Amino acid sequence: MEPIVEVENVSKQFGPITALAGVTLDVPSGIIYGLLGPSGSGKTTLIRLIAGAMRASAGQVRVFGRPQPSRANAARIGYMTQAAALYPDLSLRENLTFFGTLYGLDDRRLRERVEAIAAEVELADRLDSPLHTFSGGMRQRASLACALLHEPDLLILDEPTVGLDPVLRRAFWERFRRLAAAGRTLIVSSHVMDEADRCDRLAFLREGRLLATGSPSELRQITEQANLEDAFLALAAGTGSLLEGGVR
Amino acid sequence: MNLRRILALATRIVHQFRRDRRTLFLLFVVPVLVLSLLAWIYRGDGASPVTLAIVNEGQSPLAAQIVTGLQEDASLTVREMDAAAAMRALDQGEVDAVLTLPADLSLRPGGPPQQIEVTLDGSDPSTTSAVMGALTRTLPETVVRAVNPAGLPIQIEPRFLHGGPEFDRLDYLAPVIIGFFVFFFVFLLTSVSFLRERSEGSIERLIVSPLGRGEIVLGYMLGFTLFAALQAAVTVLFAVYALRIHYVGNLGLVFLFTLLLTLGAVNLGIFLSTFARTELQVVQFIPLVIVPQALLSGILWPIDSLPEPLQWLAHALPLTYAAEALRGVMIRGDGLAALWVNLAVLAGFAVLMIVLGTSTLRREAA
Numbered sequence A: 001m002e003p004i005v006e007v008e009n010v011s012k013q014f015g016p017i018t019a020l021a022g023v024t025l026d027v028p029s030g031i032i033y034g035l036l037g038p039s040g041s042g043k044t045t046l047i048r049l050i051a052g053a054m055r056a057s058a059g060q061v062r063v064f065g066r067p068q069p070s071r072a073n074a075a076r077i078g079y080m081t082q083a084a085a086l087y088p089d090l091s092l093r094e095n096l097t098f099f100g101t102l103y104g105l106d107d108r109r110l111r112e113r114v115e116a117i118a119a120e121v122e123l124a125d126r127l128d129s130p131l132h133t134f135s136g137g138m139r140q141r142a143s144l145a146c147a148l149l150h151e152p153d154l155l156i157l158d159e160p161t162v163g164l165d166p167v168l169r170r171a172f173w174e175r176f177r178r179l180a181a182a183g184r185t186l187i188v189s190s191h192v193m194d195e196a197d198r199c200d201r202l203a204f205l206r207e208g209r210l211l212a213t214g215s216p217s218e219l220r221q222i223t224e225q226a227n228l229e230d231a232f233l234a235l236a237a238g239t240g241s242l243l244e245g246g247v248r
Numbered sequence B: 001m002n003l004r005r006i007l008a009l010a011t012r013i014v015h016q017f018r019r020d021r022r023t024l025f026l027l028f029v030v031p032v033l034v035l036s037l038l039a040w041i042y043r044g045d046g047a048s049p050v051t052l053a054i055v056n057e058g059q060s061p062l063a064a065q066i067v068t069g070l071q072e073d074a075s076l077t078v079r080e081m082d083a084a085a086a087m088r089a090l091d092q093g094e095v096d097a098v099l100t101l102p103a104d105l106s107l108r109p110g111g112p113p114q115q116i117e118v119t120l121d122g123s124d125p126s127t128t129s130a131v132m133g134a135l136t137r138t139l140p141e142t143v144v145r146a147v148n149p150a151g152l153p154i155q156i157e158p159r160f161l162h163g164g165p166e167f168d169r170l171d172y173l174a175p176v177i178i179g180f181f182v183f184f185f186v187f188l189l190t191s192v193s194f195l196r197e198r199s200e201g202s203i204e205r206l207i208v209s210p211l212g213r214g215e216i217v218l219g220y221m222l223g224f225t226l227f228a229a230l231q232a233a234v235t236v237l238f239a240v241y242a243l244r245i246h247y248v249g250n251l252g253l254v255f256l257f258t259l260l261l262t263l264g265a266v267n268l269g270i271f272l273s274t275f276a277r278t279e280l281q282v283v284q285f286i287p288l289v290i291v292p293q294a295l296l297s298g299i300l301w302p303i304d305s306l307p308e309p310l311q312w313l314a315h316a317l318p319l320t321y322a323a324e325a326l327r328g329v330m331i332r333g334d335g336l337a338a339l340w341v342n343l344a345v346l347a348g349f350a351v352l353m354i355v356l357g358t359s360t361l362r363r364e365a366a
């Protein structure tokens, strides 16, 4: 089966800064794909390229077989940015209605989905309060709700669980798992290694380069480390053959 | 282009400002306050008339006649005093000027012109011109009355094509104030809301959504046009019905010109907001974008009275054309036939700004 996302030798320059250098990876359908790496390693940059928020300096990103950014893909992708990136003066309902309408939901479906998604992220009772009255975690859930509203086939979530308490974090990951089980594809970035085990496949990024890709068990195996944090460190220390990333 | 998406964006903008009391105050109350203040300044009767000290040295009949004439001038308060007291009063600012009528002042037909001396403080040009204006208005008349009690043999009889004898500075200013506030607030609100869109990161959500760049620009224009139209309506109604300013125009044309100005201002705001990173930096655009237009677009001084290079500059500013058109519509009752140049220039400015605004959005995804 054709992968949902194909990243081919992609680089991104910001002036003198190389945010990504020659990254190649495929995301198959129906899984949770984790992008892991320390701060500044290029996770957000890669995510923005996949979401179609900007263009690569070199190489190509294809989503659903079409080169990004593509207008035709837009409605099938849900994107949760690293910051909440919603409208704090507007109520949750107004935010959801706005994004839902942009994604082409008709009035009836929009009403249904707004109620359903608010209940799902446990914000049904706050639908009509403005977002600036929300706590950080509530804002994060509101942001996720806006990305999920139109039931996209591909969900791209940039550090969705940062700043969440353990209970909420578990709830988020259970929700991601349910979505993947329902056939959606998720790309989730994180710099927390204990989240890596919850993904089906992983890509380790460091200083704009891909260290390795593979399932958590594959990565443990090739590095001969018991936990993924050590696996990452071993890869980052960079024994030559491992940098080639034999596991794709 | 999808109308539903454009409307969604316009609706969002309305929702964002609907609850923002400060912005609503800025939009709808400030223009009314400014107009009221101007009305008070130009129509209130608090203005203290110029005080003139007269030193009447000889008490000649002509001198007495001149004193009476000046006393009758409503713009002057006249006090007679001796020379020393008068100079002291001028020095202390109790009087604005001292007029000295010499002892031998009399009519000497055919003789050389006689001098009467006015001493002015001179440090305030408006007082100087008020004193000189009153004197040049009143003196010839009173002198002629000395020989001919009917006064000047030739009288000026004004006839007005537009406006009238009651027409004052406020009538002249009000139409332009409307255009100025629309431009100012729409520019400010668009650049701030666009900047927020960028700094909060929501612009990224818009860019990856099915919303096109053109739709973003159209949505913004639609949302702000609504506010601009409401603001123009409030300001015009207040000026016409509460301040009773001179108004013979067509409200439709007022809205047409306001609309063109709004479209230009929205896109100028979108365009310039790319060059700002904070709201303070947006505010720093005001001296650059707003102040020159306030000074040069004929709001305060007629453009003809400016030095020539500044006149050229004035004719490069959109507000100049809007101000002229709004005055034309409201004061002279001009129709489109007389204002098509203004219409074309404003439409051209709007199109140019739309192109610039859209192109900045295109660069957003670079």
Ligand SMILES: Nc1ncnc2c1ncn2[C@@H]1O[C@H](COP(=O)(O)OP(=O)(O)OP(=O)(O)O)[C@@H](O)[C@H]1O
Binding pocket: A014, A017, A018, A019, A037, A038, A039, A040, A041, A042, A043, A044, A045, A046, A082, A191
């Ligand atoms: N718009 C930009 N302009 C200039 N440099 C940028 C820009 N965006 C990212 N960078 C640079 O690219 C590199 C990668 O940044 P990126 O945001 O992708 O990292 P990240 O892995 O998401 O980090 P974090 O975990 O802190 O979010 C950094 O060096 C950053 O400074």
Ligand SMILES: [Mg+2]
Binding pocket: A043, A044, A045, A082, A158
């Ligand atoms: Mg990031």
